[in-house]
Amino acid sequence: MASGTLLYAQSGGVTAVINATASAVIQTARARKVKVLAARNGILGALREELIDTSRESAAAIAALAHTPGGAFGSCRVKLKSLDADRPRYERLLDVLRAHDVRWFLYNGGNDSADTALKVSQLADEYGYPLTCVGVPKTVDNDLAVTDCCPGFGSAAKYTAVSVRECALDVAAMADTSTKVFVYEAMGRHAGWLAAAGGLAGNGPDAAPHLILFPERPYVEADFLRRVQAVVDRVGYCVVVASEGIQTADGRFVADAGGGKDSFGHTQLGGVASFLAGRVKDELKLKVHWTLPDYLQRSARHLASKTDLAQALAVGKAAVDYALKGMNAVMPVITRTSDAPYRWKVEAAPLDRIANHEKKMPKAFIRKDGYGITDAARQYLEPLIRGEAPPPYGRDGLPRYVTLKNILVPARLPAFEG
Structure with missing residues (x-):
């Protein structure tokens, strides 16, 4: 059993498959005998020391996250500033990580979240605290740099x-x-x-x-x-x-x-x-x-892409694998290896190539008159929406989504002020 705790947090706008990534993170960590805490409402939960004990959830509930939309642990739109400008909040975060023996921090979000994960890794290094930080990709906007596409x-x-x-x-x-x-x-x-x-x-x-x-x-x-x-x-x-x-x-x-x-x-x-x-x-x-x-x-x-679901699960598993290998300040990204047939794999990319960068539509994807997409865009987009992955439905005709208990671990520090 690896020594230490893994902290997972969700950030920014949620997606239809971000909980699938969470499911893969928790299941992969459980298989490696690693305890997983989840921050309630993203980085705010980490600062407030509102940490959810995922071990209190059944295996069936964690598995059901894979077909449940929303953000199971809550998310937030909060961005920490530079290490110098937001020093008190970064130090508070580090205190919380120390108090709960967190050795691996996985932040599931977009560009700004990648930046936060990178800064936390730099802070831990500055203070000599053994922490591995991994960004986990998520955004419906598909604007994350480096990765071919983004889960969600x-x-x-x-x-x-x-x-x-x-x-x-x-x-x-x-x-x-x-x-x-x-x-x-x-x-x-x-x-x-x-x-x-x-x-x-x-x-x-x-x-x-x-x-x-x-x-x-x-x-x-x-x-x-x-x-x-x-x-x-x-x-x-x-x-x-x-x-x-x-x-x-x-x-x-x-x-x-x-x-x-x-x-x-x-x-x-x-x-x-x-x-x-x-x-x-x-x-x-x-x-x-x-x-x-x-x-x-x-x-x-209910209308999720099977391709998207597979990629959301894959980056969650890879994030834990990378973290436990000590691969600090990286993100699992999707690399397209073939268009026809469509093939992809997950590789590690450094967070400093992703944080605060933005991937816009290539010029070649927009029709010359500016009002439509090109064949190149279709070739890129079509594989990403292929396949159906419907949730299970109940007798009432509605999807059977899961709601977690989200039981907090006892706080060990004074209440957060700031």
């Missing part, structure tokens, strides 16, 4: 593609006497990966979605409206997929919700679909419907 994205992409195709069939049926334009808003602050996934719903100039708006391309209203009208004149209706993060040429978010910035420094977005719908209605005098799937995109475990 494939399922959100599948939900997006299926939803756009189904909505398009509805619009087509009603277009003669009703809705002419339908706008679907996809998540994506700076990178248009989910908007691009909507492009998988159809193929060809007359197939929906007819127009995709990417954050990687400036939004030019006059050109957009002209193209909407042209599609309606040619096809009879127009389906638009718009990323929430589209910006004007001067860098202003079209959908700035006016809610300020979160602790990550991100502008609160929301409402690009309603804005675009309003502009189409006012300028083109066409009947418009719009939708904001929002959390539905990332929580739809």
Whole structure:
């Protein structure tokens, strides 16, 4: 039995498969006789010494995490600043780790979480505390650097593609006497990966979605409206997929919700679909419907991609393996080894190549006119949404998801102030 405790925490927006990664982490550690604590509500739980004893959960409950969406232990949007600027909180974190003999820290999140895991590893080294830190990839935005794709994205992409195709069939049926334009808003602050996934719903100039708006391309209203009208004149209706993060040429978010910035420094977005719908209605005098799937995109475990689930499980297992081998400040990333047939493997990448970097859509993935995806994008995206991995269903017709006990271990330190 390895000496010490493993601490696992979830960070940022959750996904349909982040609990699958948690399941793999706990099951792999249990097989190695390593005790696993989970921080309640991410890094906040670690700072507050609110640590969940996962050994109090049954094997069946931990296994059921693999088909349960959300974040089983809670997550948070809190980013620690630099080691110097946030020294008291980092020292508090180190005190908590010492108090519970934590020798391995696994932080499951995106770019900012990779940065936090890297800084904690640097702090431990500075103080001579034997700690191995491993970042674990997760994000529906698919914007993590180095990794070919990110667990969580494939399922959100599948939900997006299926939803756009189904909505398009509805619009087509009603277009003669009703809705002419339908706008679907996809998540994506700076990178248009989910908007691009909507492009998988159809193929060809007359197939929906007819127009995709990417954050990687400036939004030019006059050109957009002209193209909407042209599609309606040619096809009879127009389906638009718009990323929430589209910006004007001067860098202003079209959908700035006016809610300020979160602790990550991100502008609160929301409402690009309603804005675009309003502009189409006012300028083109066409009947418009719009939708904001929002959390539905990332929580739809009932429509998860089998590929995505397999990758979420694989990075969880690899993270524990790397940690117990003493591979510090790394992240298990997905490497694509073949497109046809699709093949992939998990490899270790240093956190300093991932932290605070952002992977946007390659130029070659966006059609020359800026309003659609290319064949290269399809070749990349299609394997990520393949396969079905439905949860078990009960007699009531609803998925049988699990809720953990989440029993805290006794605190050993004074209450956290700060």
